[in-house]
């Protein structure tokens with residue numbers, strides 16, 4: 001029973017209302033405990049945090065770090081790997097490669113080195129769940145989990161067509177359990193299957209998904225309803241239709257409205273906030289304002305931004321037609337995959353250039369979202385790693401949010417037309433440390449329904465990041481002084497001291513067992529693998545932790 | 554005086570020796586050169602473990618003697634000076650070099666001059682695969698400079714090349730100029746199959762046809778279309794330049810005519826293949 005005391009730190013914990021007050025943090029067995037009532041209690045170890053900023057570990061609620069698409073991206077970009085600084089082997093850690101898609105072990109080390117201790121992969125087809133868990137097994141230190149792709153699942157669409165809400169709910173519950181996944185994800189709902197069938201992408205919420213006889217609107221509403229009925233800790237996680245296309249803000253607005261008060265998370269919303277005509281790049285414009293108004297006014301909606309960062313990266317998506325679109329636009333190499341009955345995939349290298357009008361607008365649109373959103377508890381910092389940029393660029397984004405002068409300086413250096421087309425130049429808001437703590441840990445933990453993450457109150461997991469204050473925010477957030485995971489010092493000044501195995505979060509909502517034989521019957525008629533080989537068992541999660549449904553103890 | 558490295562312990566396990574370039578060797582004492590690190594398989598070793606280092610008369614910056622076909626990365630990344638390999642050179646010789654001259658008196662391995670930017674490589678013997686090519690995944694191979702080969706070269710000569718000149722006196726293997734964006738490849742002999750596949754721009758010039766011999770004709774992909782037969786003036790300028798570098802192709806400069814084909818039509822079709830006919 002070891003007792004650790006972190007003394008004299010300036011604690012920034014918005015959940016407890018602490019904004020830099022000097023407090024001690026007490027830790028026993030990996031959990032934060034209240035300060036002992038008896039002053040004579042002596043800790044086994046004291047960490048002096050005088051003058052340092054103490055926060056909960058960062059939580060990345062939307063990134064791509066495991067599964068076949070990530071692995072293909074690694075293999076697809078040897079030219080990037082060749083030049084990226086490798087992670088060298090030490091007596092405690094393994095070697096690895098970096099670049100925009102780091103290898104598994106390097107992913108764990110780099111996230112922790114950045115002070116992030118939890119990360120969720122946002123797009124795993126259930127068929128690839130086993131592979132994803134195996135990669136997460138090899139992603140050390142951080143706690144993790146993944147969202148299960150369902151927005152183009154054939155069985156899902158069949159139940160929606162027949163109007164069988166109960167059966168859909170049972171299937172969603174069964175599928176989450178079979179994949180050992182954490183949340184329901186819809187990627188370009190309906191559009192991926194429409195494109196896979198050769199009919200082109202859908203263009204709006206009411207386009208029919210041929211053969212399945214449903215519309216994107218129905219898929220969104222019914223999956224949001226199922227997630228809500230199952231009381232999942234995280235609501236439906238939506239990658240809206242028409243990602244990246246000029247004029248797509250209307251689809252995004254329609255999606256928000258279609259939810260009619262149901263809880264949902266709209267991801268990488270930056271990529272969905274564009275005005276302009278489809279065939280006219282010159283008319284490309286920001287439509288953050290009307291969308292952020294809706295989010296500001298509707299408590300049921302949360303978003304993460306999907307900020308674009310200038311530089312070379314790799315786009316990877318379950319949105320097959322988007323991958324094709326990016327390949328057409330960039331002329332770069334392209335990988336496309338069809339996961340039978342379930343999903344699609346597209347991978348294309350992409351370089352965001354500050355002198356490109358479109359790219360600079362995307363950069364500005366992301367920042368507009370951060371600066372116009374009124375409630376920091378409902379907006380989360382993300383780059384949709386590695387789509388908008390890698391997670392290693394988070395400190396740079398924090399810098400842009402906290403320092404308006406720095407932001408203006410960068411704005412001056414990008415394509416000049418951005419000054420005219422974006423309101424960014426007029427936004428003087430500066431994020432406080434406390435607000436940064438919200439959008440990087442407290443809010444994502446809350447939105448994910450992880451009660452033990454994102455804060456430093458009693459009962460929280462002792463995932464703690466200690467920063468040396470520095471007006472150069474990039475520097476401050478790039479290299480935390482100390483990172484603790486489950487109460488253990490893992491990183492000191494960028495050096496990994498230990499690399500334990502993190503948790504894998506999953507859910508196991510109840511379903512009607514009697515329906516399984518029907519699912520099996522359908523499955524065996526349509527899938528290329530045996531039903532018995534589909535579900536992932538607990539052995540694949542060396543430190544699995546089942547998160548209970550909302551409202552249960 | 555020039556630096557002399559004589560290979561005394563040839564190893565079947567490859568030695569990776571990026572340090573063997575004029576940039577790194579210049580100004581070093583013999584003892585310092587001996588201590589330079591190389592990779593030997595998965596182990597670290599020193600130059601002295603394999604080479605005898607000394608000085609000798611001559612105006613060459615550095616001479617490496619012996620069969621170095623298992624020594625990789627000789628002259629890779631070099632930016633200046635002269636480096637001579639008196640023997641064979643292993644893979645990646647002169648890869649990514651951006652200046653200076655590399656001379657290989659024997660044969661050179663695969664990826665010689667891969668992704669080079671400037672400078673000149675002269676190979677007296679044969680070259681391997683992907684001469685001046687792009688590394689896997691890269692968008693561009695050779696970006697500038699000159700590669701001269703007196704013998705033959707194997708597959709994918711100038712793969713994804715963007716600029717520069719490659720001249721091979723003998724034959725080349727399959728896919729010469731595959732996916733090239735620009736630049737010039739001159740071949741004294743005949744190519745293997747699928748010359749210029751996926752090329753966008755640039756010129757591939759073949760001199761090796763024998764009139765009347767059906768076995769010795771250039772065979773092109775159906776996605777190259779015949780334009781005309783003419784005498785492009787730039788070819789004789791190149792041939793003269795090659796002579797000044799002491800590489801002569803088996804053709805009298807300024808004579809004969811060329812069949813011109815444009816392609817690859819599955820790409821832009823703006824590249825050309827010229828086939829010399831006496």
Ligand SMILES: [Zn+2]
Pocket residue numbers: 062063064122123268384387
């Ligand atoms: Zn994503």
